Amino acid sequence: MTEDWVTDALRADVELGAVDVDGVPIHYRAWGEPGDEAGIVLVHGGAAHSRWWDHIAPFFSADRRVVAIDLSGHGDSGRRDEYLMARWADEVLAVAAHGGAGPHPLVIGHSMGGMVAITAARLRGTELAGAVAVDTPFWEDQPEEQAAGAQQAFGPLRRYDSRESALKRFKLIPEQDGNVAAVYAHIAETSLKEVDGSWTWKFDPNVFRGRGRPVPLELPQCRVAVFRAEHGLVPLDMGERIAERLGRVVPVVEIPLAAHHVMIDQPLSLVTALRTLLADWTHSEPHKPSA
Known part of the structure; x- marks a missing residue:
C-alpha cells in the first residue's frame, strides 16, 4: 500500500x-469547519493521545468539525x-x-476511549448524536491495565538521553504486525516530550490506578455502535453480549x-466503516426498541 495518502x-x-x-x-x-452534520470527537485509548487520529480526522472534515482530545493524564493535557x-x-x-463540534457531537473512541464514549452516552446521551466504541473489550481489563498490573509496561516514566534512543523503545500494547509504517512512525514521534534536556513519554502512569470502571452497559439515550477488529480484543461472542446488553439495537461491525x-x-478500512455508519445514521431514523 502506498503511503502517500498518509x-x-x-x-x-x-x-x-x-x-x-x-x-x-x-x-x-481540530479540523474543518462546523457544518450541517454533527461534529465528531475522537477519543484515544489508554496511554495514547490525540495525534493517533491525525491521519484519520481529515477524512471526515470536509463537511464536519472534527476534534481529537487529549484526555487528562495524556498527551499535552494536564494531570x-x-x-x-x-x-x-x-x-x-x-x-x-x-x-466547535457541538452541540450534539458524535463521539468515537478506541479501546479505553470506547469506554469513555459509552460512558458519555450513558450519562449524557441526550447531548450526543451517537457513540462508537472501536475494539473496546468490555468486562475485561484493557491491555494497558494488564501490562501495568504485570509490571510489563507503563511504570514510572523513564528518561532517555536522546529522542532516537527513546523512539527505539516505543511499542504498542498489545504488539501487532502489519502496521502502516508512516502511521506507526508518526504516532511514536508524537508520543514523546522533552523534559530538562531528556526525553520521556507524555502519559501519566497513574491513569491505570484506581480510575474506576465505566457505568454499566445499559441502553443509552443516543445511538451506539460497536466496531471489533477481526484479530483484536473483542471476540465475536463478546460483541454479541454487548449487543444483547444494549437491547439488540446496536450494530456490531x-x-x-x-x-x-x-x-x-x-x-482506510476503519475510515470506510465509519463513513458507512455515518451515512446510515445521517439518512435514517433511530430504531426504537419495543417496550
Whole structure:
C-alpha cells in the first residue's frame, strides 16, 4: 500500500485549542469547519493521545468539525490526582463545545476511549448524536491495565538521553504486525516530550490506578455502535453480549484483517466503516426498541 495518502492527511490544516475542565487544561486538535452534520470527537485509548487520529480526522472534515482530545493524564493535557470515566466523559463534552463540534457531537473512541464514549452516552446521551466504541473489550481489563498490573509496561516514566534512543523503545500494547509504517512512525514521534534536556513519554502512569470502571452497559439515550477488529480484543461472542446488553439495537461491525490498533494497521478500512455508519445514521431514523 502506498503511503502517500498518509503524508497528505498529516499536512491537513489543523487548529490547536485547550479548555479548562475542573481546574485541568484539556488540549485538543481540530479540523474543518462546523457544518450541517454533527461534529465528531475522537477519543484515544489508554496511554495514547490525540495525534493517533491525525491521519484519520481529515477524512471526515470536509463537511464536519472534527476534534481529537487529549484526555487528562495524556498527551499535552494536564494531570489529575484521580482519573474517572465520568470525568473523562465530561472532558469530551467540554472539548466538543469549546472546539466547535457541538452541540450534539458524535463521539468515537478506541479501546479505553470506547469506554469513555459509552460512558458519555450513558450519562449524557441526550447531548450526543451517537457513540462508537472501536475494539473496546468490555468486562475485561484493557491491555494497558494488564501490562501495568504485570509490571510489563507503563511504570514510572523513564528518561532517555536522546529522542532516537527513546523512539527505539516505543511499542504498542498489545504488539501487532502489519502496521502502516508512516502511521506507526508518526504516532511514536508524537508520543514523546522533552523534559530538562531528556526525553520521556507524555502519559501519566497513574491513569491505570484506581480510575474506576465505566457505568454499566445499559441502553443509552443516543445511538451506539460497536466496531471489533477481526484479530483484536473483542471476540465475536463478546460483541454479541454487548449487543444483547444494549437491547439488540446496536450494530456490531467487524473490521477485516485488523488487529487491536485498527487505525495503525487497517486505517482506510476503519475510515470506510465509519463513513458507512455515518451515512446510515445521517439518512435514517433511530430504531426504537419495543417496550
